[in-house]
Amino acid sequence: MSKINFRASVTYLIILVIYTCATLSAQAQHFYFTGNKSKDAIGFDLVKNLIIVPLYLNGKGPFNFILDTGVGPLIITDAALIDSVGINIARSIKISGLGKGDEIDAFLSNDLSAKIGDAHIDHIPTAILKNDIFGLSNYLGTRIYGLLGYYFFNSFIVEVKYSTKRLLFSDPGAKIKIKGEGIPIVIDSYKPYIKINIESPEHGKLDLKTLVDNGASHALSLERLNEQPFPVPANTIPGNLGVGMSGPIDGNIGRVSLLKIGDYTLKNVLVSYPKYDDVAAKILLKNRNGNLGADVLSRFNIVFDYSRNFMYLKRNSQFNRPFDHDMSGIELYADDDGKTNRYLVSRIEPGSPAQQADIQVDDEILLINFVPVSSYKLNELNNLLKSVDGKTIILYLQRNKEQLVKVFKLKRRI
Known part of the structure; x- marks a missing residue:
């Protein structure tokens, strides 16, 4: 159930969907305001540094979507929306993607309307996955229906205020005051790229080209x-x-x-x-070195201006927080069975404190440090497990029909 970073597999899907959807309709595809309105603002939820916004589809909703600079078409991961909002399917495709496994099925549509705040779009190119291979809802602990990307960012000047969890979006011609350092961006295949150092x-100083990807929860991925x-x-x-279109993606974590x-x-x-064979060798990544993710981007308040090929960065109160990896070796997911805050172990890192304490996959956590896990959101629980090097963790577990107590200390492993 581990779904930490699915970005590379989504890139493969986008390349295929963009060109296929382009043949379905010649209509302009932009979000727009009605009347004299030229700007709007909404709040968003922030979970694992990912932005979750309410989106209406065909007049129904709201549905939770991740706002993601790393995707082009609207991607729906919950195929149940096909019937519940009345999506007309243009065709189906098979995708052979990243990781280890078989092809997956997806549907394409170009006849869906969407609304965020007071902004509307008609005929947005859409890909619907027949099966939710990413498990975003389990990973984030809240129901997620898909990802919204390029067509929103390309329609407006978009300001992401991570510090206050506010999203402001304005017509490109609206009069607004932009604060922060301007960073040139290049839009390639519907996604923004920048130069970093x-x-x-091992390598000294390197100049790199990376995708700007606020829909990937990591800090930096180098490919x-x-x-x-x-x-x-x-x-x-x-x-x-994480997981790719065709299965798990292995690799290493360093600094x-x-x-x-x-x-x-x-x-x-x-x-x-x-791992190169799981990612870079399978898709067209030759024009980039890697992927700059939300663990870096969330340390700024950011303005995206695709129309002028710039983004603007202004550091926020989170700028100096340390970059910490999980210190327990436990990966958790929220069980999707209708129960409230039920958390199970999806993976144990080899050589980690959790492995040494004999915590196993599918163990259910009932108490942590004598506090019921029902009092935690998944995001809070994950933060606790990477909080303080040397902190003692006491877990009360359910394993099959047996209840166990396991004790270990958090350890900064990298």
Whole structure:
């Protein structure tokens, strides 16, 4: 059930869907305001650094969608919406994607209307996955129906205020005051790219091109360097980096000493190194080195202006928070059986404190440090498990019909 980072697989889906949907309709596809309105603002939820917004489809909803600069078409991960909102299917396709496994089925539509705040769009290109392979609802602990990306960002000047969880969006011609350092972006295949600089003991200083991807919860993922797999440093730990279209994606987790974006410098940044054969070798990633994710982007308030090829960064109160990886070795998911806050173990990292304490996959957590887990949201529980190096954790578990107590200490492993 681990669904930490599904970005690379979504990229493959986008490449296919964009060109297929383009043949279905010649109509302009932009969000628009009616009447004299030129700007709007809504609140959003922030879970694992991912932005969750309410979206209406064909006049019904709201449905929770992740707002994601890394996707092009509207992606629906819950196929039940086909019937509940009345989606007309244009055709079906099979996708052979990333990871280890079989092809998956998806449907395409170009006859769906959407609304966010007071902004509307008609005939938005849409891909509907027949089966929810990503398990976003389980991963985030709240019901998620899909992802909204390019067509929203391309329609407006979009300001993401991570500090106050507010989303402001304005027509490109509206008079607004933009604050922050301007960073040039390049829109390629419906997604924004920027130049960054990193520094590490192994490679010294490197200039890299990365996708700006606020729909990926990691900090930085490095895939290619000089047309070869990005070299993995010696000081890393193995990790499950998520799930692709065709199964799990393995890799390693390490750090770089410095990450520089414009005049901003971040230190000791976590980096994912996905296994090359599972990711970069399977899709068209030759024009980029990696992926800049939400664990970095959420440290800023950001303005995206696709019409002028710029994004603007202004550091917020979270800028100096440390980059911490899970210190327990436990990956959790919220069980989708109608029960409130029921959390089970989806994966145990090899060599972690949890493995040494004999915690196992499918164990259900009942109490943590003598507090019922029903009092926690999944996001809060995950934050607790990466909170303080050396902190003692006492878990009361249900394993089949047996109840067990397990004790271990959190350990910073990277």
